[in-house]
């Protein structure tokens with residue numbers, strides 16, 4: 561089966577007073593239908609810009625996609641018209657961002673925000689959209705849907721708001737969801753619930769997921785494949801389990817080492833030099849237990 565998404569040599573730059581920043585500097589990767597792929601890297605490594613570039617949501621100026629192709633379901637998104645691209649966003653490709661408060665409209669009820677998407681992308685009438693909204697809230701585990709739909713974003717908890725974002729992302733039966741640090745702003749216990757929910761729903765509905773995170777526990781537990789980003793590039797990629805047990809790139813090793821473990825004494829600092837093989841042996845001696853989902 562061909563991949564659902566194929567990113568090829570994508571380049572995005574920002575022109576700033578200090579010069580040109582190559583935020584995304586030639587990344588290539590694929591996502592298969594129904595697959596969960598993680599993009600992991602420290603803050604500023606280009607994860608968000610990479611995702612926004614796929615959706616063609618880079619503010620221009622100062623940003624510009626300067627090269628590459630993004631094949632999605634047989635079409636290069638970079639060649640679509642603005643109108644075609646608008647239809648693609650929110651229907652074929654859903655998005656979930658870090659801070660739901662900024663992506664939800666504060667002056668519209670939860671119900672209206674869901675039905676608006678359905679009316680826009682699916683041409684549903686109000687009654688059908690209302691019914692679907694109730695169904696979607698059930699899907700994301702929100703009880704008492706009728707009352708919730710009449711509420712405004714500020715009346716809900718952070719975890720609840722993120723469930724709403726997931727409901728909106730799923731509303732039009734997308735083939736792919738891009739989730740950019742979807743749980744970073746949430747309490748630790750809520751983080752796990754939201755991740756479990758996304759995993760359950762993407763499996764149940766056969767939706768592919770790109771999960772962007774700096775948290776390696778998330779990657780280990782929820783992704784099949786991982787792309788490690790550093791300074792605008794993918795420096796390592798592979799099956800999640802293999803990458804954990806045998807990381808090759810020093811940066812990946814450093815990332816793995818920086819996952820805090822509260823149940824073990826702090827390991828000695830990692831020597832910054834040395835061959836990757838030596839470093840990974842050193843890493844292995846500290847055995848990150850991925851099944852426990854570090855963090």
Ligand SMILES: Nc1ncnc2c1ncn2[C@@H]1O[C@H](COP(=O)(O)OP(=O)(O)O)[C@@H](O)[C@H]1O
Nearest residue numbers: 574581583602603604605606607608609610622
């Ligand atoms: N609007 C912008 N103007 C200038 N530079 C930007 C802008 N947005 C992002 N960048 C730069 O692009 C790089 C990658 O940012 P980003 O993708 O947001 O990182 P990440 O999501 O991995 O934390 C950073 O160096 C950042 O400074």
Ligand SMILES: [Mg+2]
Nearest residue numbers: 607608609740
């Ligand atoms: Mg980001």
